[in-house]
Amino acid sequence: MGTRITSLANNFDTTGKLKAAGINNASLSGITALPAGVAGKMTLLSTQTASASASLSFTSGIDSTYDEYWFVFNNVHPATDNVSFDFNGSTDSGSTYSVTKTTTLFRSGHDEADTFTQLGYNSNEDLAQSTSYQHIVYGLGNDNDQCVSGVFKLYNPSSTTYVKHFTSTASNYFASNGNNQMNVAGYFNTTSAIDAIDFKMSSGNIDDGTIRMYGVSTS
Amino acid sequence: MGQATRNIANSFTTSGVITSSAVNNTTISGITDINDLGGSLILISEQTASADASVSFTSGIDSTYDEYWFILNNIHPSGNTGGLGINFSTDGGSNWNVTKTTASFVAMHAENNAIAQIIYENGYDLAQSTADQEICQNIYTGNDESISGIIKLYNPSSTTYVKHFISNTQSYFASARSWHHLIAGYCNTTSAINGVIFRFDTNNMDDGTIQLFGVK
Numbered sequence: 001m002g003t004r005i006t007s008l009a010n011n012f013d014t015t016g017k018l019k020a021a022g023i024n025n026a027s028l029s030g031i032t033a034l035p036a037g038v039a040g041k042m043t044l045l046s047t048q049t050a051s052a053s054a055s056l057s058f059t060s061g062i063d064s065t066y067d068e069y070w071f072v073f074n075n076v077h078p079a080t081d082n083v084s085f086d087f088n089g090s091t092d093s094g095s096t097y098s099v100t101k102t103t104t105l106f107r108s109g110h111d112e113a114d115t116f117t118q119l120g121y122n123s124n125e126d127l128a129q130s131t132s133y134q135h136i137v138y139g140l141g142n143d144n145d146q147c148v149s150g151v152f153k154l155y156n157p158s159s160t161t162y163v164k165h166f167t168s169t170a171s172n173y174f175a176s177n178g179n180n181q182m183n184v185a186g187y188f189n190t191t192s193a194i195d196a197i198d199f200k201m202s203s204g205n206i207d208d209g210t211i212r213m214y215g216v217s218t219s
Numbered sequence: 220m221g222q223a224t225r226n227i228a229n230s231f232t233t234s235g236v237i238t239s240s241a242v243n244n245t246t247i248s249g250i251t252d253i254n255d256l257g258g259s260l261i262l263i264s265e266q267t268a269s270a271d272a273s274v275s276f277t278s279g280i281d282s283t284y285d286e287y288w289f290i291l292n293n294i295h296p297s298g299n300t301g302g303l304g305i306n307f308s309t310d311g312g313s314n315w316n317v318t319k320t321t322a323s324f325v326a327m328h329a330e331n332n333a334i335a336q337i338i339y340e341n342g343y344d345l346a347q348s349t350a351d352q353e354i355c356q357n358i359y360t361g362n363d364e365s366i367s368g369i370i371k372l373y374n375p376s377s378t379t380y381v382k383h384f385i386s387n388t389q390s391y392f393a394s395a396r397s398w399h400h401l402i403a404g405y406c407n408t409t410s411a412i413n414g415v416i417f418r419f420d421t422n423n424m425d426d427g428t429i430q431l432f433g434v435k
Contacts, residue, residue, distance in 0.1 A: 106337045
């Protein structure tokens, strides 16, 4: 008892303030929430790293906990040249990825040789009430330095009242050496909750890259 | 006093370090700043629509953050509307009539594939106008129809520069279309912007949430 009091006293300075050495991470391990206005509202839920992966699927953590879910993909690199990087949703925790969607896709483009520039809608790359996978980008190259990065945002996936809106913006190093910024938006035309998202290439594996899923804010 | 001393002592290890059981959420409830440990996206306030003519934010928009985000989730009208509008205030919400110049374009695609295009929206941009800027068009009352998206407002407290904003929304357009509407512009004033309002051109906001975030 006396030893503890002496040790305790040594963890305070002469003005009575607790020294940094008097508290450690273990002491704080029981804290599970911070006061409103202090806590950040973008929470990393999970990270997946591709390594010759047929797909990267998020089958847990997509529920009513957060109002928005952001999937940030970094340097996603395909095994096969000139492919599209695609996504689909699931209402059965990933057993099937075949939710009906209506989408838009437009892009700006510019090649390294400065032989073309483009801004336009791509009517062959959108979906109209289709259960197919939607491109995030297409024409992605597989040279060693070619990849796609961007963010896919999903709104209120657990709603059983409204369709589920999404938007995606990605920068794509395309196979014939240039850049596209591809902008996709649309909705999963279902009032069932979306509880899983799958990302894959149109052909071949995802050779490298990470996808991080964040929860953003709560009601 | 002796018991209290013993209880305090038991909350420390023999080396005088606080044990984990001595720290709980209540202990830290008074913390108002933890530097960057809390993350860089801070929820300032949230409003849920329920038969409201408008949703406005008249506090919390100041020099605390350089950037403010408004995240809209499933905003649903009480009757057919021409669109959801945004406007700004320099007097804490007494007036919503800041002069704006904006650009507006939309990518659209119908469920029946009858239309698929991107167009500049001549009728939905503003040139030195104080009117509301519409951030989507033709939201009707189908039970599953709504708009979601993000509006980013930059440096609203600047008294030197105009105030830029960018809107990126996705909505269910009345005639069963995906409607990806992108708008950018500036509030052409060197007065600080300290209020933002959202409202349909007609009818109420029946449902949906709008969250105001500060971005460090």
